[in-house]
Amino acid sequence: MQNFIQQSLNGITYAGLLFLLGSGFTLIFGLMRIVNLTHGATYLLGGYFGYITMQATHNFALALIAGMASMAVFGVLLERGLLRSLRGRPIPELLLTMGVAFIMGDLALAAFGGNPVSVHMPGILDQSSQLGRITYPNSRFLILGVAVLVALMLYLLLGRTRAGAMIRAGVDNREMVSALGIDINRLFTAVFILGTVLAGLAGVLGASLLTLYPGADSEILTFALVVVIVGGLGSLKGAVVGSLVVGLLDNYGKAYFPDLAYFSLFAPMVLILLWRPQGLFGKAGN
Amino acid sequence: MGSLVRLVSRHGRAAQIGGLVVVVLICLAIPQLGSSFYVSLGLSVLIYGLLAMSLDLLAGYTGLVSLGHASFLGVGAYGVAFGLSHGLDVYPAIGLALGAVAVTAAVFGLVAVRVKEITFVILTLALGQLVWGLAFRWVAVSGGDNGLPVAGRPSLGPIDLTDNGAFYYFVLAIVMACAAILWAIVHSPFGLSLQGIKDNEARMRTLGYNVVLHKYLAFTISAVFGGVAGILFAFFNLYVSPTMIDFNHNGTVVQMAVVGGLGTLWGPVLGAIVIVLMQQFVSIYIGRWVTLLGIIFVVTVLFARTGLWGGLRSAVRRLAVHYGAEPPVGPASVATLETLATEGGQ
Numbered sequence: 001m002q003n004f005i006q007q008s009l010n011g012i013t014y015a016g017l018l019f020l021l022g023s024g025f026t027l028i029f030g031l032m033r034i035v036n037l038t039h040g041a042t043y044l045l046g047g048y049f050g051y052i053t054m055q056a057t058h059n060f061a062l063a064l065i066a067g068m069a070s071m072a073v074f075g076v077l078l079e080r081g082l083l084r085s086l087r088g089r090p091i092p093e094l095l096l097t098m099g100v101a102f103i104m105g106d107l108a109l110a111a112f113g114g115n116p117v118s119v120h121m122p123g124i125l126d127q128s129s130q131l132g133r134i135t136y137p138n139s140r141f142l143i144l145g146v147a148v149l150v151a152l153m154l155y156l157l158l159g160r161t162r163a164g165a166m167i168r169a170g171v172d173n174r175e176m177v178s179a180l181g182i183d184i185n186r187l188f189t190a191v192f193i194l195g196t197v198l199a200g201l202a203g204v205l206g207a208s209l210l211t212l213y214p215g216a217d218s219e220i221l222t223f224a225l226v227v228v229i230v231g232g233l234g235s236l237k238g239a240v241v242g243s244l245v246v247g248l249l250d251n252y253g254k255a256y257f258p259d260l261a262y263f264s265l266f267a268p269m270v271l272i273l274l275w276r277p278q279g280l281f282g283k284a285g286n
Numbered sequence: 287m288g289s290l291v292r293l294v295s296r297h298g299r300a301a302q303i304g305g306l307v308v309v310v311l312i313c314l315a316i317p318q319l320g321s322s323f324y325v326s327l328g329l330s331v332l333i334y335g336l337l338a339m340s341l342d343l344l345a346g347y348t349g350l351v352s353l354g355h356a357s358f359l360g361v362g363a364y365g366v367a368f369g370l371s372h373g374l375d376v377y378p379a380i381g382l383a384l385g386a387v388a389v390t391a392a393v394f395g396l397v398a399v400r401v402k403e404i405t406f407v408i409l410t411l412a413l414g415q416l417v418w419g420l421a422f423r424w425v426a427v428s429g430g431d432n433g434l435p436v437a438g439r440p441s442l443g444p445i446d447l448t449d450n451g452a453f454y455y456f457v458l459a460i461v462m463a464c465a466a467i468l469w470a471i472v473h474s475p476f477g478l479s480l481q482g483i484k485d486n487e488a489r490m491r492t493l494g495y496n497v498v499l500h501k502y503l504a505f506t507i508s509a510v511f512g513g514v515a516g517i518l519f520a521f522f523n524l525y526v527s528p529t530m531i532d533f534n535h536n537g538t539v540v541q542m543a544v545v546g547g548l549g550t551l552w553g554p555v556l557g558a559i560v561i562v563l564m565q566q567f568v569s570i571y572i573g574r575w576v577t578l579l580g581i582i583f584v585v586t587v588l589f590a591r592t593g594l595w596g597g598l599r600s601a602v603r604r605l606a607v608h609y610g611a612e613p614p615v616g617p618a619s620v621a622t623l624e625t626l627a628t629e630g631g632q
Contacts, residue, residue: 033404035404035407035408082584082588085588086587086588090403090404091403091404092587092591094351095351095540095544095583095587096583096584096588098353098537098540098583099541099580099581099582099584099587101580102537102577102579102580102583103576103577103580103584105576106574106575106576106577106580107574110573110574215532218415218532218533221533222533225411225412228408229409229412233404233408259424259425259426260420260423260424262415262416262419262420262423263416263419263420265416269412270393273397273401273409274396277400277401277405278405
C-alpha cells in the first residue's frame with residue numbers, strides 16, 4: 001500500500017512535468033495548427049542552458065530564467081525565421097520542425113556529450129519531507145507546485161484577459177480575427193514563445209527530476225505527444241487530464257510491469273482513441 | 287544534345303523503358319565491381335529504397351505521412367531474429383516475421399485510419415516509439431539494448447546466399463518484384479482512388495467510396511512491404527537492435543521519401559540512394575552527420591517542395607521546351623478526380 005501511494009505521488013509529480021510540456025504543445029497547435037516536433041529538443045536545450053547557468057552561478061532561480069529566456073529567443077527565431085514562410089501548410093511545417101529537432105539534438109550531443117547531467121536544487125528543495133509514513137523529496141513537490149501555478153495562470157490568461165480572448169478567437173476563426181484588425185502574426189509569435197518558454201522551464205525542472213542525456217528529447221516528446229493525443233489536441237483541460245493519465249499509468253507500468261512499461265502506457269491510448277478519435281477533450285475535426 | 291533531347295521527348299515511353307533498363311543493368315553490375323564495400327552499399331540502398339517506396343504508397347499517394355514506418359522494418363527484422371534464435375528454420379522464421387508484421391499493421395491501422403492527417407502523423411510517431419520502447423525494454427523477447435543476432439540466411443536450393451554477392455542478387459530480385467507490385471498498385475483503380483482520397487477525402491466519400499477501408503488497406507499493404515524490407519535487412523545485417531527503429535531512423539525514412547519526392551514511387555528510391563551514399567561518404571569528413579541530415583531536410587522542405595525527382599522531371603521538361611521538342615505549356619494534366627467522377631461511383 002505504501003508503495004502504491006509512493007508510485008501515485010511519483011505519477012502525479014511526473015504529470016506536473018508533462019503538463020508543462022503538453023500545455024505548450026497544445027497551445028501552439030490549438031492556435032496555429034503547427035505540430036511542433038522541436039518541443040522535446042526545446043526541453044532538452046532549455047535544460048542544458050539551465051544546467052550551465054547552475055554550474056556557473058549556483059543560483060537555481062537564474063538557471064530557471066536562463067532555460068526560459070534562451071528558449072524564448074529560440075522560439076522567435078524558429079517561428080519568425082523558418083516557420084512563417086510555410087504558414088498554413090501543416091505537413092511541411094511539421095517536417096520542418098522534425099529537421100530542426102534533428103539538428104538541435106545532434107548539436108546538444110556535440111556540446112554537452114553523452115553523459116547524463118543533472119541540476120541539483122538548492123537548500124530545502126534538495127531535502128525530503130515526511131508525509132505520514134512516507135518520505136518524499138521536496139523537489140518533486142516544487143515541480144507539482146509550478147505545474148499547478150502555470151495551469152492556473154494559463155487558465156486566467158485564456159479566460160480572463162484580452163490577449164486570451166484574442167487567442168481563443170484565433171483558435172476558432174483566424175481569418176475573422178485578422179479581419180477585425182488584430183495582428184494575428186504577433187499573436188502567433190507570442191503563443192509560440194509561450195510554448196517554447198514552458199518547454200524550457202520544464203527542461204530545467206526535468207534536469208533535476210530525470211537528468212538530461214542525448215535521446216531524452218525524443219523520449220519526453222513521445223510522452224508529450226501521448227498526453228495531447230489522449231487529452232485532445234488544442235485543449236488545455238485535455239492537457240491536464242492527459243498528463244495525469246500518462247504520468248500515473250507510466251509510473252504504475254514501470255513499477256509493476258517493468259518489461260512492458262511502454263505497453264501499459266500505449267494500450268490505454270489506443271483504447272481511448274478507438275472510443276474517441278479526437279481525444280478526451282478534443283474537438284472533432286482535428 | 288538538342289537532337290538527343292528531341293528524340294527522348296518524342297519517344298517518352300521508350301525513353302522510360304530505356305532508363306529502366308539502364309538502372310537494372312547498373313544494379314546487376316554492382317557485384318561485378320569486385321568490391322564487397324559496394325555490394326553492401328548496394329544492399330543498403332535496395333533495402334532502404336524498398337522501405338521508402340512502401341512509405342510512399344501511404345504518404346505520397348494516400349496523403350497519410352507516417353512517422354512510425356521504420357517500426358515495420360523493425361517488426362520484420364526482429365521477427366526473423368526471434369524465430370531463428372528460438373530454433374525455427376529460416377523459412378518458418380520468415381513466415382513468423384510476416385505474420386507479426388501483418389498483425390501489427392492490422393492493429394495499428396485500426397487506430398491510425400480513424401484520425402485525421404495531422405493526428406495521424408503524431409499517432410504514428412507515438413506508435414513507432416512504442417515499438418522502439420518494447421524493443422528496448424522487453425529484454426526477454428528482444429534482447430533489449432544488446433539486440434539479437436540473426437543466425438543464418440535462407441538458401442535457394444543449391445544456391446548459397448551466405449556470400450554477399452549471391453545474396454545481393456536475391457535481394458535485388460525481391461526488391462524489383464516488390465517495386466513492380468507497388469507500381470501496379472498505384473496505377474490500379476485502387477491506387478487512383480487513394481490519390482482521390484489524398485486530394486479530397488470528403489468528395490470521395492460523397493462519391494460512395496469506403497474511405498476508411500481504402501486507408502486501412504493502404505496502411506496494411508504499405509506496412510507489409512516495409513516488413514519485407516525488414517526481413518531483408520535482418521538477413522543483410524545479421525543483427526538487429528533498437529537503434530534502427532528509433533525516432534531518428536523513423537524520421538530518416540520520411541526524409542528519404544520527401545527528399546526524393548513524395549507521390550512518385552521512384553523518387554523515394556532516389557532519396558534513399560542519396561541519403562545512404564551521403565551517410566557513407568560524407569560522414570567520413572563531417573562528424574556531425576545528423577546535423578547535416580537535418581539541414582538538408584529543412585532546405586528541402588523550404589525550397590525544393592517537389593523533391594529531387596520532381597526537380598529532375600521539370601529540368602528535363604525545361605530542356606525539352608528549350609530545344610523545341612515540346613510546346614512551352616503542356617497539355618492539361620489529367621484530373622484524376624474528374625476521371626473518377628465519371629468512371630467511378632458505380
